[in-house]
Amino acid sequence: MRRKTVKRLIAVLSILALLATVTACAKLTQNTQTPLVVGYSEFSEKFSPFFANTAYDQDVASMTQVSLMTTDRVGGIIYNAIEGETVPYNGTDYTYTGISNIKVDIKKDAAGEPESTVYTIDIRDDVKFSNGEKLTADDIIFCYYVLCDPSYTGSSTIYSTPIVGLKNYHYNSSLAEETTPDKELANPSEATKAEFKKQLVEPLLTSEFDWVKGIYKDGTIATDWGVDTKAYPEPKDGFYLFYGTAENYSTKGKDDKTVLADVIAEYGSDYKALAAAYGDPAYFDAQAADIALKQVLATAGGEKVANIEGIKKISATQVQVTTKGYDASAIYTICGIQVAPLSYYGDKAAYDYANNKFGFTRGDLKIVEEKTTKPLGAGPYKFIKFENKVVYFESNDDYYKGTPKTKYIQFKETADADKISGVGTGTIDVTDPSGSKDAFKEIADYNSNKKLTGDKLTTSLVDNLGYGYIGINADTVSVGGNSSSTASKDLRKAFATMFAAYRASAIESYYGEAASIINYPISSTSWAAPQKSDDGYQVAYSKAVDGSDIYKANMTDEQKMAAALEAAKGYFKAAGYTFDEASGKFTKAPAGAKLAYEIIIPGNGTGDHPNFAILTNVKKALSTIGITLNINDPTDTNILWDKLDAGTQEMWTAAWGATIDPDMYQIYHSSNIVPNGTGDNHYHIKDAALDKAIMDARKSDDRAYRKQTYKACLDIILDWAVEIPIYQRQNCILFSTERVKMSTVTPDITTYWGWMSEIEKIDMN
Numbered sequence: 001m002r003r004k005t006v007k008r009l010i011a012v013l014s015i016l017a018l019l020a021t022v023t024a025c026a027k028l029t030q031n032t033q034t035p036l037v038v039g040y041s042e043f044s045e046k047f048s049p050f051f052a053n054t055a056y057d058q059d060v061a062s063m064t065q066v067s068l069m070t071t072d073r074v075g076g077i078i079y080n081a082i083e084g085e086t087v088p089y090n091g092t093d094y095t096y097t098g099i100s101n102i103k104v105d106i107k108k109d110a111a112g113e114p115e116s117t118v119y120t121i122d123i124r125d126d127v128k129f130s131n132g133e134k135l136t137a138d139d140i141i142f143c144y145y146v147l148c149d150p151s152y153t154g155s156s157t158i159y160s161t162p163i164v165g166l167k168n169y170h171y172n173s174s175l176a177e178e179t180t181p182d183k184e185l186a187n188p189s190e191a192t193k194a195e196f197k198k199q200l201v202e203p204l205l206t207s208e209f210d211w212v213k214g215i216y217k218d219g220t221i222a223t224d225w226g227v228d229t230k231a232y233p234e235p236k237d238g239f240y241l242f243y244g245t246a247e248n249y250s251t252k253g254k255d256d257k258t259v260l261a262d263v264i265a266e267y268g269s270d271y272k273a274l275a276a277a278y279g280d281p282a283y284f285d286a287q288a289a290d291i292a293l294k295q296v297l298a299t300a301g302g303e304k305v306a307n308i309e310g311i312k313k314i315s316a317t318q319v320q321v322t323t324k325g326y327d328a329s330a331i332y333t334i335c336g337i338q339v340a341p342l343s344y345y346g347d348k349a350a351y352d353y354a355n356n357k358f359g360f361t362r363g364d365l366k367i368v369e370e371k372t373t374k375p376l377g378a379g380p381y382k383f384i385k386f387e388n389k390v391v392y393f394e395s396n397d398d399y400y401k402g403t404p405k406t407k408y409i410q411f412k413e414t415a416d417a418d419k420i421s422g423v424g425t426g427t428i429d430v431t432d433p434s435g436s437k438d439a440f441k442e443i444a445d446y447n448s449n450k451k452l453t454g455d456k457l458t459t460s461l462v463d464n465l466g467y468g469y470i471g472i473n474a475d476t477v478s479v480g481g482n483s484s485s486t487a488s489k490d491l492r493k494a495f496a497t498m499f500a501a502y503r504a505s506a507i508e509s510y511y512g513e514a515a516s517i518i519n520y521p522i523s524s525t526s527w528a529a530p531q532k533s534d535d536g537y538q539v540a541y542s543k544a545v546d547g548s549d550i551y552k553a554n555m556t557d558e559q560k561m562a563a564a565l566e567a568a569k570g571y572f573k574a575a576g577y578t579f580d581e582a583s584g585k586f587t588k589a590p591a592g593a594k595l596a597y598e599i600i601i602p603g604n605g606t607g608d609h610p611n612f613a614i615l616t617n618v619k620k621a622l623s624t625i626g627i628t629l630n631i632n633d634p635t636d637t638n639i640l641w642d643k644l645d646a647g648t649q650e651m652w653t654a655a656w657g658a659t660i661d662p663d664m665y666q667i668y669h670s671s672n673i674v675p676n677g678t679g680d681n682h683y684h685i686k687d688a689a690l691d692k693a694i695m696d697a698r699k700s701d702d703r704a705y706r707k708q709t710y711k712a713c714l715d716i717i718l719d720w721a722v723e724i725p726i727y728q729r730q731n732c733i734l735f736s737t738e739r740v741k742m743s744t745v746t747p748d749i750t751t752y753w754g755w756m757s758e759i760e761k762i763d764m765n
Helices: 055-062 137-148 166-171 182-186 188-220 237-244 256-267 271-277 284-296 330-335 416-424 435-444 486-501 503-514 559-575 614-622 640-644 688-698 703-720 755-761
Strands: 037-039 087-088 092-096 100-108 116-123 313-315 318-324 381-387 390-396 408-413 455-462 466-472 515-517 578-580 583-589 596-600 627-631 650-655 725-737
Touching: 037 614, 037 650, 055 381, 055 408, 055 578, 055 755, 100 330, 116 330, 116 381, 137 166, 137 313, 137 318, 166 650, 188 237, 188 256, 188 271, 237 583, 256 271, 313 381, 318 330, 416 435, 416 455, 416 725, 435 455, 435 503, 435 640, 455 688, 466 486, 486 503, 486 559, 486 614, 486 703, 503 614, 559 578, 559 614, 583 596, 596 640, 614 627, 640 650, 688 703
Parallel strands: 037 408, 596 627, 596 650
Antiparallel strands: 087 092, 100 116, 116 318, 313 318, 381 390, 390 408, 455 725, 466 650, 466 725, 515 725, 578 583
16 A cells, blocks of 8 residues: 655755865865854755765765766766866856766777777875775775665665676676566466565565554544544454455454464465555566566576676776666766775775675675764765754865865754744854745845845855656556556646646746746756757647647636636546536546546645645636545655655655756656666656657767657656646755855855855855
8 A cells, every 4th residue: 555665856966066176175274163054954864875865864975975076067077077177157267176087988889889888987096084094996896886786775776777797796697687587477486486475475565564553553544544443443454454355354353463464375476466456566576577587597507796897996096887888877877976985884804806805795785884874985074973953064184175164064954944044043054945935035134135145144046956846647547547548648638737727826926036837847957958949849738639729829817727627628528537518517437537636745734835826726626627636735744755655646746856967767767667676757657669768868979869859758758647847946045144254155056066066165254
C-alpha cells in the first residue's frame, strides 16, 4: 500500500557552484568575533558528501568539501580551473579557478560514431583536508569506489553512467556486461524463487505490517485510508484487508506473527502479485532482474572482477575515467563529485591501489556511513557540531584558497514564517524566504525607502534552478488499466486542461512578479527550454480533443474558464465517461476510471502553497459537471512523499530541482519508475519513443540536436498528460545590510552561481 522510504525531490548538482571560486589564493584579515548566522530549513542530519539527500543537508556537507568540477555563472564548465579561465558575464570579466583540469577525449569508430570517452582529471598538488592530510588521486579513487559499491544507497547516480567494467565489478563477474536475466525471469529456478521470497516478498510484507500498526495507532487508518475500524478492529485485520488473497481467511484466534506468516505463504515467490497489491505492478522489476542476473552469473563460469576497468589512477595527481560511447550528462556525474578524504571516511590501512584494495570492505560501507553526521573535507569550513538545531562551523585554516574572512558560521533552523523577521530583527544575518507578494511587502517595510533593498535589508532575486508542477500518475489515473491508451491520455488531459487554465491568476496572486507561467516541464533557466519564438511552441493544454484551439482572441477570463470546462468535458467524453445531458453532469466512469480523484498538496494543512488556488478553482468548476476533485492538504508532508514512493498517489503538486545539464533520464525514463532505478519517475510514464529519445540525446555532443530531441521528449510527456508545468519562480536571498558587509558578497549572483560561491570572502560589519 505504501513505501516507507521518503525520497526528497532534489537535485544532486544544485550546490556544485558552492566551492568554485573566482580569485587566486589571497591573504585575508579574519573576523574572529562576530559569527555569520544563516537561517535554514530543517536538517535531516545526513551531512555526508555521500549520503546527504536533502538540499539543506547537502549545503552543510558542501561547506566542508571541494568539488572536482568548477562551473561559471551560466553553468559552463571550467576545463582549466587550476590555471584559471576568464569568462565574461554581464559586462564583467570573472576569473574562475578550482582544484582540477578536465580533458574530454571522444574516440570514434570507423563509422564516425562515439566508441568511448576518456575523462582525464588532473588535480592541484597543494590541497589539504582540514585534518592536515594532502588531497591526492587516491582520495578520488576511494570516492569513486564508494559511489560504485554494490551496497551504496546514496543519491549519486554514477552507477547509471556506462563506465567500462562497472557492471562487471558490480556483479563481480567478467560476464555481467554480456549476460541478461531474461530467461531466468521467465522461468525462474527454485533457487531464484527462494531469493524472490526472501529478498522481495518477506521484507515488504513485514514492513507493511509495521506500517499498518502505525496508522492504526495514529488513527489515519480511517481518515486517510477509509478503513472501517469496526469491521477491521485490529492491525492484523487491516493488514489482511490490504494484502490477503484468500476469500475465506479469518484472523480470529491468530496472533500478528501467524497472520504475517500466512500472508507471506500466500504469495510465496510471486513478487508480481505482491507488487500489484502494493499498487505498482512494476515495483519489483529492477530488483527481480538483479536477483535473477546474480543467480545466472553464479553458475555461468565467469571470473571474479577485482576492480573497475574504466577507473584508473595514473599518478598522484591524475585520474582517468573511460566510458562506453558518449553520454553528454556523464561529465557532471563523473567529474561533479566532491572529493572526501580516504583518511577520514575510509581506512588507509585497507587501501592499496596496486592490489585492488580501496579503503573499505567491498559490499560494506559501514565505515563510511558512520561519519554521516560529522562531515570533514578540504572545503573552506570545518564542521564543529550540530546542537539545538544549529550547525556550527569554524574556518578551515588549511583551505587552499586561503583562510576564510569570517571565522565562525552557523546554520540555524528557522521556520519559513520567521525568516524575514529573523533578519529584520537581528536573529539571523542571511536566509532564503519563500518569495511572495506578502513576503516582499514585509521585506520592503523594514527598509526606510520601502524597497526590497535598503538600509536594513538587501534582497537578491535570481531564477530558481527548478520549477513547480502538478503531477498525475499514469497508472492510477487511467482507463481500463492501460495507461498508454488514447482514452487514458484523454482522461488525464481533461484534468490537465483545467489545471492549466487557472495557472495565471493563482500564481500572480501568490508570487506577483517573482514567478512566471511555463508551458513545458523544464526550468526556463535551461538552455534546452523551448522559447516562444521556436517552431512548434504551444501553450500547455490549450487544444481541445479535436485539435482545435480552446481559447480565442479577446476572450475575457470568465470566457476562458468556461471554454476550458467545455474542453475538459470533451476529453472526459472521449475517455468513455457517460454524460447526462439533462443534468449536465457525468454520471458514470469507464472501467478502471473514477468520478472522483484525490490530489495532495504540501500546504502544511493551511493551504499555504502557490498552487492551492488552482486546485480550489478547479474543484469548484469540475463539481458543476459531476467530477469530484478531493484536495488533501496534510499537516505532515510525508504522507505525500510516502504515497509517491509507493506509486499509489493519483495526483499531486510539488516542485522539481534541476541540474545544469537537462538530461531527462532520472525523471522520465521508464527504468526509473518507482521503486526501480532512481525511483524518481513518479508519473509512471512508460513510452518506448521517449526512452529512445532520452538516450539519443545523452549520446550526442551537439547542443542543437539535443535541444531538438528534448523538445520531442517534452511533447511526448505533455501528450501523456502526466505533468502540468505551472511556474518558474525566483529564489530570494535576504541579507542584513546592517550586519553583513555587502561589498564582500560575491557579485552577479545567478541561478548557477550562488551567494555562497565565495563564502570565504564574506565579512561582517
